[in-house]
Amino acid sequence: MSRPIALPLAAIVACLTSCTTIPELGGMMDRGGTSGRKIEVDLTDQKATLFQHGKVVAIAPISSGREGKTTPTGRYRIIQKSPDHRSSLYGNYVRNGEVVKENIDIRKGGRPPGSRFEGVPMPYFMRFTGAYGLHAGNVPGYPASAGCVRLPPRHAKRFYEAVKIGTPVIVRR
Template sequence: MRRTVHFLLIAGTAVALAVSLPLILAHTGIASPRSSGRPAPASGATPQPPKAGAAPAPPRWPTLRLGDEGVRVEEVRRRLDRLGFSPGSAGSGYDPALRVAVWAFQKANGLPPVDQVDLPTWRALARPARIRPLVSYGGPARVEIDLRRQLLTAWKGGRPALVTHISTGNGESYCKKGHCGVAVTPTGDFRAWWRTAGWTTGPLGEQFYTVYFNGGIGFHGSERVPRHPASHGCIRVPLHNAKPLFRMIQTGDQVYVRRPERDV
């Protein structure tokens, strides 16, 4: 018997009605990576080998890497954007902005951040983990910084509005242009107190759209946001997320910095 999948769009959510097929992805038209989407052969039928000389069918869930283009990359981009992991401006290519969005999504879903959309990532895109708050008493507009996972979540109206990969203090001693210290991002409860738009230059380098919340420590856009802690203490944010984050967070908004022992 041939299986049929119907999609019904209700209030911006795709609902899949199928025979023994799970509800997988919203809005993207992506079926489950656990199913080929092909009808099962009739009972007792013998599978037929491919015709000689026929080109093999492309994988339904290909591994996507930096520089790739095409429909699947576009689907990943749209899916991440809807989930709050901004991949930057619209486009079809797997560019550096999409790569750091994939890192953030992977970390938020308990996966190691890797330079590809692999099968575990496809499965997580199908059934993403719920973003849980780091603090139970935070206000509706706040920033939460997870030092262990290197993730920043901006909350608006009590909902996660932007989740981004970050790079925080590396814990090393430094001296640069007469400014010495230890590269630590302290934990605690803070409030945004000073905001600088555009590019600014300080003793430790250039910063893009900075929001300070703990003396001279703040979160800002940077051209270098590696997968490991690498800053002098500030929270580096990918450039494409710096300006939207700056607009979301106003003076006086709460900023919570934590180092949880495990995923919340």
């Protein structure tokens, strides 16, 4: 196959076989800001989709709530955004810079003497109801969170930058 045909063909194959799409959203911000945007979260397919005026502009893999810690379904709106949010429920107890008790739920068990609670980082947090939100985190390919919707870091940042307080979020099975 000649080189002029091989390169475009390789690019087409790469696009068609990729699992997710996340275009550069920067240019979108210049054309109408964040109006007409919404996020749909599909818990069955483990994906989040960003729409603008009814058109898909980005799709990202997610990890939603595991068994016993399900992500709530329904229609919501973004009610808080925090680029460097930390959990107020899950994290570690730390003393003198050293973790003395890890992976804890602050509502269970006691705090070791002289320690302080340090919440798990949840970068690019977008709260949509109660303690639930979308944020950057580990996405192993199946439901594994404590109820939030985790996105890969680069996707979380782009979704975060693309929406504002009040943006609709629809979570469905």
